[in-house]
Amino acid sequence: MQWVQLVVLGLLLGGVYAMMASGLTLLFGVMRVVNLAHAAFILLAAYLTYTLFENVAMDPMISLVVTMPLMFGLGVVLYLILFPRLEASPRYVEMTVLLTFGLALIVEGMLTFVFTGIFRSVRPVYSSTAINLGEIFMPTSQFYASTISFGLLIVLWAVLRFTKTGTAIRATMQNRSAAQIVGVNVRRVSAISFGIGMALAGAAGSLLSFMFPFFPARHWQWVAILLALIVLGGMGSIKGAVIGALLLAIASAFVTDLFGPTWSPITFYLTLFLILMLKPEGLFGAKVRL
């Protein structure tokens, strides 16, 4: 396939990946937590979107208006219940890994119980059409999804760059104790960041619901991909997450074209492995002391 086409396909997919990865890396940057449940919550949002679509025929893109605030609220609540006590623990890193792993299992279990293991997908009208720009074709669903993703990423950037809370978040990511001494309530910032991360997961879920079929255990595949993305970009760097996502998505498009779709996940795993061996701080990350 012509390489421009592949790059375009990569970008289309990469946009959504970028949004997924941004939420995850934001969480890491603010709270030093690798949220293994991130993909599970994306799935949760996907199922929520599915329910809305099946029962009230709500277009999945519209349902963002529902899933995002809901997930934000869920994120804030979850943070306040689970994390403050852990913060003082010397085993903070290990505990948060176990905690989020457990959360992922719980979410998966609940989803299996309610929805069973049947593959689900949301099939609005545009899920099977394509847009043609000259010789390039773009699946409509992916086009819409990545446009919305990029839009949300721009909003995220603007919030972080221009609002007071956003600046507080950036400050906390760069130096938590310095943020405290200039008066930032880091606990509140952490809660809000968790909320934002979850809101982005919610958006991703709604968008992915009409891009791929999904089932409760699907989140494990996505977690692996997400980890590759944020490690490549540099954990804690949102810019890195976006660039990493786009690069890897494009790379996997090429791999799929050359070797077939079963080989595409390897792009991510191989990258994860190589980066950790060669340049563990990623493209844009600072050396992190966990």
Next chain:
Amino acid sequence: MMEGPATVSAPLDVSEEKLVADLLEVQGISKAYGGIQAVKDCSFSVTEGSITGLIGPNGAGKTTAFDIISGIVTPDEGSVSFEGTEVTDWMPHRVTRRGVSRTFQITRDLGDLTVLENMVVGSPTTGWRSLLGSRILQREEDRAMDLLRFVGIDRLAGTVAESLSYGQKKLLEFASVLMPEPKLIMLDEPAGGVNPALLERIMDHIRELNQSGITFLIVEHNMDVVMSLCDTIIVMAHGEVLTTGTPGIIREDDTVLDAYLGRA
């Protein structure tokens, strides 16, 4: 009544002191971390049979010197010799087996090993063969128990080390530094956070062990301890050795006081 440890090298005849080479010789060591020079052309020696104190203001390079001697850090320049053998590039466990044992400023994370297990963990027999053997060799267990008895915590042998009080952990660390039958013991701030009664006890143990021939090199900030325990004091400042002498001399030395106050 405290008894000495079961097996220790024979007491040194005082008249031989002047004829033996210094037990430990540090020559011209330098080490920089990032852009910061921690030690610079630093040289000193420790006489066999002494209790030598290593003092100096914060950032003088004392801990770096310790790390270099015990093999945790390799110097950029210079050498370290123990009993005439150069040990500069040796790995820490090899340095320990050669006869130099050290404690750390902050009691390391002892995990869920029992007190006894902590004692034998550094045993030289750990390796491939002991995968199949019993957990703890009898003679090591005997020695460990002797040492625990020496410091007075033998009744805690089966207790999980994590649950010990701070003072008890310090005693455990003290006992475990004796396990490899060292000739030179390096103590890093043994008085840190220790109550006066326990401190007296530890100082008595040090004197007792020194009587039986073990040499001590101690980094300590508590000046009362240093002045009453050590027979020789090495003063470091800005990564170099400022001066050496007996406690009486050091105490009256204005350059030493200046170094601490920032006049240097």
Next chain:
Amino acid sequence: MPLLEVDNVVVGYGAGPDILTGLSLNIEEGTAYCIVGPNGAGKSTLLRCIAGFLPPRVGEVRLDGARMNGSRPDQMLAAGVCFVPQDASLFPGMTVKENLVMGGYLIDDRSLLQERLETVYETFPVLAERKSQHAGTLSGGEQQMVTLGRALMIEPRMVMIDEPSLGLAPMIADQIFEKITGFKDLGITVVLVEQNAVKGLETVDWGFVLDLGCLEFEGPADGILADPRIRDLYLGKAMTPREGA
């Protein structure tokens, strides 16, 4: 009434031993203090306790008579107590200007914030020059200026600075101490912890000498170093070595 009272405070880190072992001292408004003492005395620990990073296990910290135990650092700041810690407390990815603006985080009034920023630029011309430079690329002395400038942004009642001259060349350290003297002229109460006792005491009015977690003695700054107790403290009391040592 003293601005700040430390009343018989016992403090330690985590589950570790007590670092401060019943420390009491008073800080009067408008005076500049320097805390000196041998290593392990607990000087930095005292500042961190007052700043809200370390709650007292026993005893009280009072500001204007009100008990402040357990307050968070941002709450202490809102009460006018600003803390400049020992290690780099800058935001390395932000410019000098952004760092300073972060200093005014608690100020809601944008024009007031701008005013304060101008004042800081006047007091620290170096910062005005480098306002768009990333803080992580500054020299040690310049970074320290940023942290001091940042402290000025909220016009605190009290500034506590932990080792202002650490890692700085003597000439640069002198510049920093000059700036700190400037704080005093603005009516801000200054509390320094300084390894370099000579320089630190030169800059202030009153000295506290700490040892092993307690206040050993206090007095006018220029008299502290001449006090014979200093030698005892730093180099141990005159004792003959015990037998057998």
